[in-house]
Amino acid sequence: MNSRTCLAIVLAAGEGTRMRSSRPKVLHAIAGRSLMGHVLDAVSGAGGGAVAVAVVAGPKHDEIAAEVRRIAPQAQVFEQSERLGTAHAVLAARPAIAKGADDILVIFGDTPLVPPQALMQLRAALAAGAGVAVLGFRAADPAGYGRLVMQGNELAAIREDQDANAEERKITLCNGGLMALAGGNALKILERIGNDNRKHEYYLSDAVAIARDMGLKASVIEAVEDDVRGINTKAQLAEAEAVLQQRLRKAAMEAGVTLIAPETVFLSADTKFGKDVVIEPNVVFGPGVTVEDGAVIHSFSHLEGAHVGARVSVGPFARLRPGTKLGEGSRIGNFVEVKEAVFEPGAKANHLTYVGDARVGEGANVGAGTITCNYDGVDKHRTDIGKGAFIGSNSSLVAPVKIGDGAYVGSGSVITEDVPADALALGRGKQTVKEGWAARLRSLKAIGKKKA
Ligand code: UD1
Ligand code: MG
Numbered sequence: 320m321n322s323r324t325c326l327a328i329v330l331a332a333g334e335g336t337r338m339r340s341s342r343p344k345v346l347h348a349i350a351g352r353s354l355m356g357h358v359l360d361a362v363s364g365a366g367g368g369a370v371a372v373a374v375v376a377g378p379k380h381d382e383i384a385a386e387v388r389r390i391a392p393q394a395q396v397f398e399q400s401e402r403l404g405t406a407h408a409v410l411a412a413r414p415a416i417a418k419g420a421d422d423i424l425v426i427f428g429d430t431p432l433v434p435p436q437a438l439m440q441l442r443a444a445l446a447a448g449a450g451v452a453v454l455g456f457r458a459a460d461p462a463g464y465g466r467l468v469m470q471g472n473e474l475a476a477i478r479e480d481q482d483a484n485a486e487e488r489k490i491t492l493c494n495g496g497l498m499a500l501a502g503g504n505a506l507k508i509l510e511r512i513g514n515d516n517r518k519h520e521y522y523l524s525d526a527v528a529i530a531r532d533m534g535l536k537a538s539v540i541e542a543v544e545d546d547v548r549g550i551n552t553k554a555q556l557a558e559a560e561a562v563l564q565q566r567l568r569k570a571a572m573e574a575g576v577t578l579i580a581p582e583t584v585f586l587s588a589d590t591k592f593g594k595d596v597v598i599e600p601n602v603v604f605g606p607g608v609t610v611e612d613g614a615v616i617h618s619f620s621h622l623e624g625a626h627v628g629a630r631v632s633v634g635p636f637a638r639l640r641p642g643t644k645l646g647e648g649s650r651i652g653n654f655v656e657v658k659e660a661v662f663e664p665g666a667k668a669n670h671l672t673y674v675g676d677a678r679v680g681e682g683a684n685v686g687a688g689t690i691t692c693n694y695d696g697v698d699k700h701r702t703d704i705g706k707g708a709f710i711g712s713n714s715s716l717v718a719p720v721k722i723g724d725g726a727y728v729g730s731g732s733v734i735t736e737d738v739p740a741d742a743l744a745l746g747r748g749k750q751t752v753k754e755g756w757a758a759r760l761r762s763l764k765a766i767g768k769k770k771a
Pocket of ligand 1: 330331332333334375399401402403404405407408427428429463464465466477479493494495496521522523524549
């Protein structure tokens, strides 16, 4: 337990123009969570009691502020009105810095794969006496990154790509962009940063040389390149998605989930699995899904906001939408869509069905082609199917409607009124049979053909 206090400053004032999108860059998602959400998640795991959070966004940042409020309601949002560089952005959070936390962490909002452990290591370097700690990595291609200029084992300075000489450009140890500053000196260091460089920007990376000049120590923590991937384009977004999916699949398998073809299963950052779960190929998990012990998700199913109970079978080709709760041992078969509905233990809808805004009682059977007609064009209404009820195939249950425990609904019925327990309801045209009719038709046709 780290007793030092911490302020994490997340920079999100990037214009993100290379995403070619009307949405702010940090609100794009990987594994069902916004880039900002991933960063805030890493921050909350950065150890040692409460971490105060300040987000720095550009002008017109309502959408970003809303996402921050949703995930981290205590966080403060500051505005950087002009984009004058990373150090200038950090100073937009000056009121938060002035509160005097022991550790100041600076994290880029477009670096979603940074693990909380890396943030903890940066903080540990401060606790060990460093004035500044930098997250470095060995770049496969260092072009564009700030280079870490070492003097023996000590970090001497960071040289931005555009300002580096030929010798410095050869350095492959690069700045991942994340930095920790000892709170007591942070403002002094930040205020000394100038913009006398090629881009005329206030570079946060200059904090290293300034700290050294003040007699403080600068440390490097080495991360792997994947951890510090920054996202500027849709292609980089897809690359980060691929890295994260690999990590999530690996973690699921390590926790005991059977993924038959892991590379075809897409997970969300918050997908939760019990023991002995089997996921067949080509399944997509949107946000908010929990799958309990022994459940099987068959191929080509799509799940979002759903709770799948123990030993449930889903799919193939099932769609579970938000608000779905499947009780133990229930079954959802092929081409079944469920939304905002509870299946109590042992209830079944095995084929071609839509169940929305409903309860399906314990052990009830919903026949093929059944539709809960939940929408009247204006409002949504509920369908309640009792314990052990039997809904015959191709029935329409026009909500609001209640089918009592143990009741039967005849196939092809349109049910508009409540059905009492243990009753049979038929809502369809009565069958008539005309004896010999077909034979008579055929003979009449045969006479007609001979005449012609
Ligand atoms: C930065 C680092 C570089 C490092 C690289 C790693 C600086 C000066 N350079 O360069 O050493 O190798 O990241 O990816 O820090 N931002 C603001 N306001 C600004 C400028 C930037 O909020 O005025 C935010 C951006 O939204 C982004 C982050 O700061 O999230 C980094 O800015 P960016 O322009 O991407 O810096 P790089 O040139 O990549
Ligand atoms: Mg960048």
